[in-house]
Amino acid sequence: MTETREPLVIFTPSGKRGHFPIGTPVLTAARQLGVDLDSVCGGRGICSKCQITPGYGEFPKHGVTVEPGALSDWNAVEERYKSKRGMIDGRRLGCQAKVQGDVVIDVPPESQVHKQVVRKAATARAITMDPATRLYYVEVAEPDMHEPSGDLERLGQALTEQWGIGAVYADLDVLRKLQPALRKGEWKVTVALHKGNLDARTRVLDIWPGYYDGGIFGLAIDLGSTTIAAHLCDLRDGRVLASAGVMNPQIRFGEDLMSRVSYVMMNPGGDREMTGAVRTALNGLAQTIATEAGIDPIRIMEAVFVCNPVMHHLLLGIDPVELGQAPFALATSDSMSLDATELGLTSLNANARVYILPLIAGHVGADCAAVALAEEPNLSDDMVLIVDVGTNAELLLGDKHRVLACSSPTGPAFEGAQISSGQRAAPGAIERVEIDPATKEPRFKVIGCDLWSTDPAFTAATAASGITGICGSGIIEAVAEMRMAGIVDPSGLIGSAEQVGTARLVPEGRTHSYVLHDGRAEGGPRILVTQGDIRAIQLAKSALYAGARLLMDELQIDTVDRVVLAGAFGAHISPKHAMVLGMIPDAPLNKVFSAGNAAGTGARIALCNVAARNEVERVVREIHKVETAIEPRFQEHFVAANAIPHATAPFPELAKVVTLPQVSFNTQGGGGGGRRRRG
């Protein structure tokens, strides 16, 4: 068609096409067309990242016929690579195969620079790989005493010429390694380059002689009050190589955030103890996760942190006392980029970089920002409420027009704390509960066993762990089931054995408790749901609900289209029971989703895609923060939400739950209120 009639090269799946002179390497053609074809070695036949699959025969869609000789012959470089490392049949190296005639070239996903990382949650977008830290192989000019320049400057020049990278700099540590690496590699080296989203220049984080492909890695860390969870990701392709968690050792200074702030108030300098404790734990966690993945932790070049404001300040070594009192002033709210060594994270690469997501407000942390990054309420067409349930609940409400955020002081009841038989989610903890509305008999599941307690094999299957207590999701289900079974009235009062008609109700002082499980015969505990437990759950769920209502008031809406439960705990809450309990505003059950650890996912996105850092910073600036602590309407909503009005599911999807008549065990008549609807 063209006059020159140079061969036509068509890339799939991009569809990009162009004419190239005979002899053009496929990699060169791809680069000129802007096709996303990876290469670390810059086309020198070393890295094999540029593998492509030529197609032969008729391509009616593209209007070409590819002849057998459309690419140059399989060559020695390709043969050597295939025999040493293996290569899928039909694949070629894009830097070796040269265009000889019209050809259709498929770029397989793993050969793309901006690979997409598969995410589990169906509703979530994929992560496009574009990390701040990448490897580059480069051939550096030898020193010339007649044109004197430094090794670093010649490295920079080579990176500009061979990779189009602008000004680079290196810390002293890398400068010291530069001379020996260049000479050992005979002026060929691989460098790990880092350019954060706010960096004007590119930094050399590490250097290896010759071609290095031992991998570079990053940590996405969700630093929670109770648990520190981390994903170790391969910075080349975003794969999660290992995940691990440890308890936050600060727990010994206080179970929840405010008790840790109080510890500092009572013990000047106590923040330094807590800072030291969490940093030590983080170094240990990095070691553990690296060992699990079989890598050397000095290959970890980056860590991304999400955390609540108190953890943020304690990680950075900033006194958190201001966060314990109005106006809850943060020392800094913007994202931070710093050296891992500044945080005492000495187990990573000596030049590893840390990125901490921005905070939203004194009560709404970088973890909530990460949830926003992962769940993108700011792009949502429908009105979505995102609830990140942990020791404090953080809420996001909005759509593409506007997003609000607040935190609710739920306290740790949802995590099994302050519950008589409560315990953390661990083997042996009751996590699912059903109560027969007719017989009032329960059945349950414990963590570590898939059987219901009514299964004949259950006792044997749980012999190892025993039945030790009840965890957060278990107590929520228990209370909701007790309500639906008529054991608890709308005010939250537990009836007596006589009132309800079951011997499982036992008196406990002036109130009653429900015996969920009695293991005393086998030397185990008796697991009760007490009146105090119900009250604790009521307080927590009222706080959560009041926070959501406050945000809805601000948007002047009475319903939400979609609810997303985030947080490790959110992943285990049964939406049905949450709604019976009145934890969250009513929504169709098929519109209630679990996002798993969305904060951790947000951290992983920021680790794998540097542009996402700009995005989350922009989104956070645009989020409108609502402060619950001093808002009178929050108190109103809180009091009003104390009752457990539903004894049945509020939506047809829940209709299978048996409906019982409304009972009240309190002679004064219980609470009444329930949730008010506007209009």
Place this chain on the structure above:
Amino acid sequence: MTETREPLVIFTPSGKRGHFPIGTPVLTAARQLGVDLDSVCGGRGICSKCQITPGYGEFPKHGVTVEPGALSDWNAVEERYKSKRGMIDGRRLGCQAKVQGDVVIDVPPESQVHKQVVRKAATARAITMDPATRLYYVEVAEPDMHEPSGDLERLGQALTEQWGIGAVYADLDVLRKLQPALRKGEWKVTVALHKGNLDARTRVLDIWPGYYDGGIFGLAIDLGSTTIAAHLCDLRDGRVLASAGVMNPQIRFGEDLMSRVSYVMMNPGGDREMTGAVRTALNGLAQTIATEAGIDPIRIMEAVFVCNPVMHHLLLGIDPVELGQAPFALATSDSMSLDATELGLTSLNANARVYILPLIAGHVGADCAAVALAEEPNLSDDMVLIVDVGTNAELLLGDKHRVLACSSPTGPAFEGAQISSGQRAAPGAIERVEIDPATKEPRFKVIGCDLWSTDPAFTAATAASGITGICGSGIIEAVAEMRMAGIVDPSGLIGSAEQVGTARLVPEGRTHSYVLHDGRAEGGPRILVTQGDIRAIQLAKSALYAGARLLMDELQIDTVDRVVLAGAFGAHISPKHAMVLGMIPDAPLNKVFSAGNAAGTGARIALCNVAARNEVERVVREIHKVETAIEPRFQEHFVAANAIPHATAPFPELAKVVTLPQVSFNTQGGGGGGRRRRG
């Protein structure tokens, strides 16, 4: 003249003028006109930096008459300041005095932001104050829980609004101080802000509650192989508050650079010992100089370094071995900006910044770059040769069209080392020598005494120090005088007592020595100039001369218009003797200047003026480097320059030196060559 006829305000010395509404503060008028009037507190009557002197009466030149009421009355703020701190009569505070009528306002030099620092050398330009680190007083908004943002972000916002400063950031150390400083200062603080010449963002280096004017300081450090010299400068006005020097403790690893490089070659890890030694010395020097100036060293916010390449690498902790062999490859040649703590400089402010000037080549260091910055050969209309004489000599030759640089391996003879009676410049060292051409009798001066040795009071005046040896400038003068007195022939050979006709010549093996001073009767040494001393000086001066010739060859010139001798030693060399000796190319004596410690001056310029950093970086990029080490013509010039051809001054200005017939004591005829002239 204008229709509104608002009062006319004329500023001197700038001549800027404009009409302003009645009531406009003088500071406001100055800012609107772009008049250079200082203010740290932003016009709040706190800092007193904006002092101005109103003029009254007739100003025919400006065409105005200033009435007594042209400015608002002296007010309470001014009275308080004057009574507490004092103020020159007639001065007003520019932020308090308001325009009431036509007025002429003089801005005294000390009230200008871009003050000029007086420099001693008459030929040198003044330094304009524009340091990278400055103080700003700022009033920060209090936290608002309904518009949550971090303290740092509100500080940044205030700096933008009140000072027009862009994005700021702070290290963890400053972040930790931010909360208490803001609260103690009731949301008014003073910050030290730093923006280096390559920085995209401004960094908060330190913070003080309220208005702080305890001063901030900087160090200009010339890190030499033998001596480390530092100036402590006030970063507000550029004044040198104290100067101090210490011996470089690396001397114990080797007297000169190459012996230190050899030490590392022989003792792997030896570079770490030397790095540690020099860093310890620098911390001590900072303490010493701060004590001398009566300031706390934690107020030192910046240090600027100049040094030769080996010292540069050893300061940074980089192995210098590559610099000991061709191709003399630098690890890095560009300027560096880093934290003082990276260099272990812990005695300065915890966030102090370091700037190191760029290197020119593997043999031509940041000290030479600093000389170029101070002496500006690149702006010169005439052809200037700048010689920085130290253990190695570094040379710059050129004019506004082109500048060349090289180093010459002179060795330490010019510093008195490798000389039989040589010693460092210290009290008791002979520094000036004259020899009577008729009698061959010498007279001399020693350091610490202004009298010639022939003065009757000399013995008493030097009793304390004694006469201990001969320093670098002394040996140069001695050799030149010996030549001019006919004691030494053009080849450098010393004649015998009989040949020359003086008993001061004594045999020393197969050669002869000249007795400059015999103190043995008083228990002092006999100070000789031996044949070996003459040879050592000949080698050194040949190297220096050959370097200059090589540069002249490159520019195809045979003469230079101007010679500048730089370096602490250069300040003491007698130009006449240097020229007799053939150290430097011939030039009219009144065109030979001493620039004193030009490298130190260059460091001070870069400390006081951040734009000068860009300038020196640009100049260094444009300097053409000539490598002497492997250049055959250097050897030719070196051999040819070995003779001491002049027995008289080569220019009329030297004609007063008695001319003697050319003699030769070597029966083979001595060296002959001398300097060849082209064409």
